[in-house]
Amino acid sequence: MNRTKNLDRALVVGVGLKSEPIKEIKENLSELEELVRACDCEIVGSVTQTLPAWNPSTLIGSGKVEEIKQMINESQAQLIVVDHQLTGVQARNLEQALEVKVLDRNQIILDIFADRAQTFEGKLQVELAQMLDQLPRMVDAWMGSLSRQGGGIGTRGPGETALENDRRRIKDRMGIIRKKLDGVMKNRAQYRSSRKRHEIPSFALIGYTNSGKSSLLNKLTGSQVLSKNQVFATLDPTTRKVFLPDGPPAVVTDTVGFIRKLPTQLIEAFKATLEESSEADVLLHVVDLSSPNMERQIEVVDQLIEEFKWTNKKIIHVYNKVDVAPLERQFKVKGYPRVFVSAMTGQGLDQLKKMMADFILEMQKDVQLYFPKLEEYKIYDLTRDTRIVKREEGSEGTVCYAQMTPQLINRWKDYLVK
Numbered sequence: 001m002n003r004t005k006n007l008d009r010a011l012v013v014g015v016g017l018k019s020e021p022i023k024e025i026k027e028n029l030s031e032l033e034e035l036v037r038a039c040d041c042e043i044v045g046s047v048t049q050t051l052p053a054w055n056p057s058t059l060i061g062s063g064k065v066e067e068i069k070q071m072i073n074e075s076q077a078q079l080i081v082v083d084h085q086l087t088g089v090q091a092r093n094l095e096q097a098l099e100v101k102v103l104d105r106n107q108i109i110l111d112i113f114a115d116r117a118q119t120f121e122g123k124l125q126v127e128l129a130q131m132l133d134q135l136p137r138m139v140d141a142w143m144g145s146l147s148r149q150g151g152g153i154g155t156r157g158p159g160e161t162a163l164e165n166d167r168r169r170i171k172d173r174m175g176i177i178r179k180k181l182d183g184v185m186k187n188r189a190q191y192r193s194s195r196k197r198h199e200i201p202s203f204a205l206i207g208y209t210n211s212g213k214s215s216l217l218n219k220l221t222g223s224q225v226l227s228k229n230q231v232f233a234t235l236d237p238t239t240r241k242v243f244l245p246d247g248p249p250a251v252v253t254d255t256v257g258f259i260r261k262l263p264t265q266l267i268e269a270f271k272a273t274l275e276e277s278s279e280a281d282v283l284l285h286v287v288d289l290s291s292p293n294m295e296r297q298i299e300v301v302d303q304l305i306e307e308f309k310w311t312n313k314k315i316i317h318v319y320n321k322v323d324v325a326p327l328e329r330q331f332k333v334k335g336y337p338r339v340f341v342s343a344m345t346g347q348g349l350d351q352l353k354k355m356m357a358d359f360i361l362e363m364q365k366d367v368q369l370y371f372p373k374l375e376e377y378k379i380y381d382l383t384r385d386t387r388i389v390k391r392e393e394g395s396e397g398t399v400c401y402a403q404m405t406p407q408l409i410n411r412w413k414d415y416l417v418k
Contacts, residue, residue, distance in 0.1 A: 010041040010079040014048035032083045035108050044075040059090045088137035106263040121184050128177045129269035201250040201360045204280035208297040209257030211288040212320040215343035217254040237276045244357040260300045282314045282359050289325035364403035368417035372397040
């Protein structure tokens with residue numbers, strides 16, 4: 001469901017508490033404008049307000065509500081977008097006072113996700129996120145009443161109001177979606193366990209939205225995954241094989257981008273997607289080096305890494321768009337190990353691949369394996385599992401020198417030279 005598609009003219013409202021830095025409030029507002037444009041809306045004005053405390057009735061002050069109403073009359077705006085989550089009561093009161101549609105940041109992000117979701121899994125996840133967002137907003141005689149849409153005998157229980165009926169039906173639908181997503185998670189878990197059984201090293205691309213993760217995946221793997229210069233171009237995880245220098249084949253997974261104030265409903269609904277990153281051996285944190293808000297974006301991703309409990313994972317910091325970033329920006333970066341690349345020109349890609357290969361090698365140990373003449377055919381299978389550094393052929397058999405992870409060592413233990 002995309003509620004903003006036919007609402008072309010929008011006013012954006014930046015809000016914050018006086019305890020917050022004004023710079024951060026302005027950055028949030030600038031990002032909200034980008035999100036609103038992604039919904040095919042024209043921004044006809046913006047306004048900000050800092051408050052000592054949130055107004056429980058309308059979030060913003062009554063004077064600011066009157067100012068916005070005047071701006072609506074002057075600009076003919078059809079939509080107000082507030083850079084803060086609104087309760088059902090606050091949204092209702094604002095819509096009654098302003099007489100136009102009012103959405104908050106969460107709803108705009110969810111609308112973008114709904115518009116970009118392509119796969120069956122992605123659409124299910126977005127629908128669940130929308131329902132999780134919708135449920136606490138339902139107050140009084142809800143304007144979007146599902147029971148009034150359905151109608152007929154048997155659609156309402158004895159003594160049950162339209163609102164209660166709508167809530168029950170949404171919860172029932174959420175239960176159905178969760179069961180289907182559980183099936184998706186089980187399928188993904190089977191693929192991951194298969195990769196682990198075959199000891200295929202895995203990398204996951206994470207980072208702020210529009211940092212260039214999909215473009216980087218294409219450049220690393222030679223694939224043709226959709227990549228656009230827009231927020232949340234990728235919603236569904238995509239895994240591709242990558243060939244690294246002097247290392248075994250590995251896989252790289254592209255995942256949904258992060259953003260500040262990421263709706264908690266999306267985090268819950270996209271668990272299956274996020275698990276692809278949580279199970280990866282190494283995370284590639286892709287950073288937009290050209291963004292003026294680079295440092296803040298890094299902080300947001302770092303906070304989410306802590307929230308998802310990924311801090312124990314190995315991380316390579318990949319600073320992308322070096323071809324268009326100011327040179328002095330490279331001296332402001334943080335995070336190590338790090339590499340500067342351009343997914344557009346290919347600059348730094350060889351260095352990144354070598355770094356990825358080195359991380360795999362760190363997980364491996366030097367071993368010797370002996371294959372009697374009658375079992376030398378198994379050396380071919382060994383080459384599919386790992387790189388053979390050296391071979392010594394004798395009259396009785398062949399000794400192979402290789403590097404292996406502990407799991408691979410266990411698999412080939414019958415041929416290990418003690």
